[in-house]
Amino acid sequence: MAQQHLEPTDPTAGTVTGDALAGYLRAQATEFLRALRLHRETGGDGGAPARARSRVGDNGSEQSVDAARALRRSARRISASLHTFRPLLDTDWSESIRPELAWLSGTLAMEHAYAARLERLLLALHRLSGAAVLPTQSGAVDAAGVTGAADAPAAPGLAVSAGPPERGNLTVGAAKAGALLERQLTLARTRAHSTALQALGSSRFHAVADNIALLASEVPLTPAAATADLRPLAAAAEERLTDAVAALPLVTAGHPYNAEALIHGLSPDPAPHPQDAPWHQVRLLLRLHRYAREVLHGDDARVDVRMLTAGQALNRHRDASEAAGAAAQAARTPRIAPATAYALGVLHADQRHEVEAARFAFQQSWQRQTVGTP
Amino acid sequence: MAQQHLEPTDPTAGTVTGDALAGYLRAQATEFLRALRLHRETGGDGGAPARARSRVGDNGSEQSVDAARALRRSARRISASLHTFRPLLDTDWSESIRPELAWLSGTLAMEHAYAARLERLLLALHRLSGAAVLPTQSGAVDAAGVTGAADAPAAPGLAVSAGPPERGNLTVGAAKAGALLERQLTLARTRAHSTALQALGSSRFHAVADNIALLASEVPLTPAAATADLRPLAAAAEERLTDAVAALPLVTAGHPYNAEALIHGLSPDPAPHPQDAPWHQVRLLLRLHRYAREVLHGDDARVDVRMLTAGQALNRHRDASEAAGAAAQAARTPRIAPATAYALGVLHADQRHEVEAARFAFQQSWQRQTVGTP
Numbered sequence: 001m002a003q004q005h006l007e008p009t010d011p012t013a014g015t016v017t018g019d020a021l022a023g024y025l026r027a028q029a030t031e032f033l034r035a036l037r038l039h040r041e042t043g044g045d046g047g048a049p050a051r052a053r054s055r056v057g058d059n060g061s062e063q064s065v066d067a068a069r070a071l072r073r074s075a076r077r078i079s080a081s082l083h084t085f086r087p088l089l090d091t092d093w094s095e096s097i098r099p100e101l102a103w104l105s106g107t108l109a110m111e112h113a114y115a116a117r118l119e120r121l122l123l124a125l126h127r128l129s130g131a132a133v134l135p136t137q138s139g140a141v142d143a144a145g146v147t148g149a150a151d152a153p154a155a156p157g158l159a160v161s162a163g164p165p166e167r168g169n170l171t172v173g174a175a176k177a178g179a180l181l182e183r184q185l186t187l188a189r190t191r192a193h194s195t196a197l198q199a200l201g202s203s204r205f206h207a208v209a210d211n212i213a214l215l216a217s218e219v220p221l222t223p224a225a226a227t228a229d230l231r232p233l234a235a236a237a238e239e240r241l242t243d244a245v246a247a248l249p250l251v252t253a254g255h256p257y258n259a260e261a262l263i264h265g266l267s268p269d270p271a272p273h274p275q276d277a278p279w280h281q282v283r284l285l286l287r288l289h290r291y292a293r294e295v296l297h298g299d300d301a302r303v304d305v306r307m308l309t310a311g312q313a314l315n316r317h318r319d320a321s322e323a324a325g326a327a328a329q330a331a332r333t334p335r336i337a338p339a340t341a342y343a344l345g346v347l348h349a350d351q352r353h354e355v356e357a358a359r360f361a362f363q364q365s366w367q368r369q370t371v372g373t374p
Numbered sequence: 375m376a377q378q379h380l381e382p383t384d385p386t387a388g389t390v391t392g393d394a395l396a397g398y399l400r401a402q403a404t405e406f407l408r409a410l411r412l413h414r415e416t417g418g419d420g421g422a423p424a425r426a427r428s429r430v431g432d433n434g435s436e437q438s439v440d441a442a443r444a445l446r447r448s449a450r451r452i453s454a455s456l457h458t459f460r461p462l463l464d465t466d467w468s469e470s471i472r473p474e475l476a477w478l479s480g481t482l483a484m485e486h487a488y489a490a491r492l493e494r495l496l497l498a499l500h501r502l503s504g505a506a507v508l509p510t511q512s513g514a515v516d517a518a519g520v521t522g523a524a525d526a527p528a529a530p531g532l533a534v535s536a537g538p539p540e541r542g543n544l545t546v547g548a549a550k551a552g553a554l555l556e557r558q559l560t561l562a563r564t565r566a567h568s569t570a571l572q573a574l575g576s577s578r579f580h581a582v583a584d585n586i587a588l589l590a591s592e593v594p595l596t597p598a599a600a601t602a603d604l605r606p607l608a609a610a611a612e613e614r615l616t617d618a619v620a621a622l623p624l625v626t627a628g629h630p631y632n633a634e635a636l637i638h639g640l641s642p643d644p645a646p647h648p649q650d651a652p653w654h655q656v657r658l659l660l661r662l663h664r665y666a667r668e669v670l671h672g673d674d675a676r677v678d679v680r681m682l683t684a685g686q687a688l689n690r691h692r693d694a695s696e697a698a699g700a701a702a703q704a705a706r707t708p709r710i711a712p713a714t715a716y717a718l719g720v721l722h723a724d725q726r727h728e729v730e731a732a733r734f735a736f737q738q739s740w741q742r743q744t745v746g747t748p
Contacts, residue, residue, distance in 0.1 A: 130638035174640040256630030257731030264504035265720050266548040331716045341712035342705045345719020346639050353727050357631030 016296045018088050018225030024295045025081055028074045029216035035070035036209060039200070042067060068108050068196075075105040078215070080291040084237045088225035100208045107199045110192035113322070118185040120323045122178055124350055125343070129174045173339030177347060180330050180340060234292040241285040245366060248278055253359040254367070261356035262349055273352075276321045279359065283314035306365055313362035320354035327351060390670045392462050392599030398669045399455055402448045403590035409444035410583060413574070416441060442482050442570075449479040452589070454665040458611045462599035474582045481573045487696070488563035494697045495555050498724055499717070503548045547713030551721060554704050554714060608666040615659040619740060622652055627733040628741070635730035636723055647726075650695045653733065657688035680739055687736035694728035701725060 042064040079101040082094040199205055252258050264273060290307060327348040331341050416438040453475040456468040573579055626632050638647055664681060701722040705715050 125640070127633070128636060128638075128640040130641040171640055256734055257727065259501070259724075259727075259731075262502060262720070262724055262727075264502075265724070266499070266502040266545055266717055267504040331712065336712050338705065338710050338712055338715035341715040342719040342722075343640055345716040345721075346636075346723045347719075348716075349720045349723030349727070350633075350636055350639070353631065353633070353636075353723070357633075360630055 016230045018085075018221050018228050018230065021081065021085050021088060021225070021230055021295055022219040022221055025078060025219045026216055028077045028081070029212045032071060032074035032078070032212050033209075033216060035067050035074060039064060039067035039071060065112070068112070072105045072108050075101045075108075076287070077291050077294070078212070079105070080288050081295055084288055084292045085230060085233050085295070087233065088222055088228055088230070090220035090222065093220045097208070097211050100204070100211070104199065104205065104208055108196055111189055111196055114185050114189035114192055116319065117323050117326055118182060118189070120319060121181050121185075121327060121347065121351075124323070124347055125174045125178045128343075128346055128350060129171060171339075171343070173337070173343035176337060176340040177327075177330070177343035180333060180336065180344075181326065184330055184333075185326065230296060234289075234296055237285075237292045238289050241282065241289045244278065244282045244285050248282060250363050250366070253356075253363040256360055258356065261359070262352045265349060265352055273321065273324075273355075276317070276355065279314060279317050279362075280321075283311070283318060286311050286314060306368055309365040310362055313358050313365060317355055317358035317362065320351045320358060324348050324351035324355065390604045392459075392595050392602050392604065395455065395459050395462060395599070395604055395669055396593040396595055399452060399593045400590055402451045402455070403586045406445060406448035406452070406586050407583075407590060409441050409448065413438060413441035413445060439486070442486070446479045446482050449475045449482075450661070451665050451668070452586070453479070454662050455669055458662055458666045459604060459607050459669070461607065462596055462602055462604070464594035464596065467594045471582070471585050474578070474585070478573065478579065478582055482570055484566035485563055485570055488559050488566055490693065491697050491700055492556060492559040492563070494693060495559075495701060495721060495725075496552055498697070498721055499548045499552045499555075502717075502720060502724060503545055545713075545717070547711070547717035550711060550714040551701075551704070551717035554707060554710065554718075555700065558704055558707075559700065604670060608663075608670055611659075611666045612663050615656070615663045618652065618656045618659050622656060624737050624740070627730075627737040630734055632730065635733065636726045639723060639726055647695065647698075647729075650691070650729065653688060653691050653736075654695075657685070657692060660685050660688060680742055683739040684736055687732050687739060691729055691732035691736065694725045694732060698722050698725035698729065 042061070079098050082089060082098050082101075086094060249260070252260055260275070261273075264275070286307070290311065293304070327344045331344040331348070336344075416435070453472055456463060456472050456475075460468060623634070626634055634649070635647075638649070660681070664685065667678070701718050704710075705718040705722070710718075
């Protein structure tokens, strides 16, 4: 939004000032308000509790999902910019609004996260059952096939087939595991949906929306910010990223099949794998770096394919990590059949290997990455 | 045993004749008889049913294990040579003795296979439990630690800890899975031991031993064999190998984390994974090729590190495949706890990923391999 408009002979060429930050924040605030309006118009039922509706989705709910995604998207970018360019903004204002934006995007993200987690796990169950079924472009799973198989009489033992591994058919264990996950994650999703609706109707949210409306017209920069150079602050964000990446076990991650991710796969600790935390942290720092580049370079920043690849690997890492946790969690349900527990164990390990694969993919993309100063 | 003794100016330089085959077969037959004598002297109790004895092993049983290994080793080589160089040998004789050698080495191999499978699975359970325990050089696992944890009171649910993941401690699910596998595979091993002892005392075996004793003094070559060139037959063995390798899905195998090996991981078929069969076949063909090279080149053949690496990858593939099958088999035991079934599911998936890792390792070593005519 700034650099590319400067003439090469401009004495300030290469510097990007607080004006660019103000422009970016105003644009994101406008985007936020637009998404909010759309969300209200479409009824905000993107995660309606009824399963059929939530799985298939009608036009209204799809628009609502898009609106919620756009809300989260701009909230994340505003929050990230307030963080990275903190010294250039009114401190009291930015320190009061950042936790509110984090609360909002966190609350709005849960519903989508549960839906995506369920879809990932059901797809994996199908794959592991040798069912030659690919998800449709929209990622929808044949829910009828899953629950149909789950209704089949459960015989003792594991190897009871609900038919040959055809489209939609799963073994009893896999089918029961799928049904259990569907029950648990749909419930979680429904709750997240209610929480999100409550949040969007709360006075706390209205205060955030008012703040963002103000931001769309006037950005509270410090007096010095208009002429201050943004690049040292963006460089500091990048440095935090590269420092965190340097602390990752990338040598191990670069060795295929290093079997690291499944260590503690049977550990008694039900908490998320502690080994995942530094990767999650890098994911957040990469996002901050990416948004800082957006502030500096505008739309040009989006063409960095390698950074996108690295980010996608870390998203996949996060998704697989949480899906593995959900499978382990489901296995703790009292009174499940051994065949169900076995299928959940296979599923858990499968997702932990996805975690390992994602780390490998990140390492590969990062190796290729030339990190220059923005 | 042949080529390296030829002078460079010898007009037959480069040809290896039936004499080399006769020498190789006599040497292997002598080795077989030596191992048989050693096995009889040490009492043949290498797989004694008592667990403590079978795990720790005294000097006598270790020698007996070595003797059984040497018996198998020479039986395999004799059998392979009869196969590869079939046209040069008395047909009736070689066709009568080959199935007997296959029966013998198969019978003798089972006991060791069950012991190795149990060790592999217990080590994997320890690794998956985050227990920072490495096997001792001899590969012994701390059996007391495993069964000690299994004796801990079993609480409902999965995440009940038998203590922090320290040396020898496993979660209840992992400990119960370990105890179940230990029971089942020790029983299988004990039965294999009895079967092997019966086999070694049978008249069928004595007939084999008599045949091998004859072979040690006189190899029944065809009249033309003494001057026939062995190389075309060895080349044909290599061609069968390269053809089989060419039919393997090596492109897929060369992509790390291709997630192929766990497809059908929850399939209803309790039979071994059909996708593993071509790899097992290549393993056997690689062995035939290796032994044919031994016939042609003698001890020099052993320095081909790349072929050894490829063979080790295929051994690992076979071992992991069978270990995964044993975990799945154990999960079909009636009335096991869900936590046990879950641990067995994780273990199964872990070993299937070992299968995938072994295929990757084979692909990598094969890529580097320069296959020349012997």
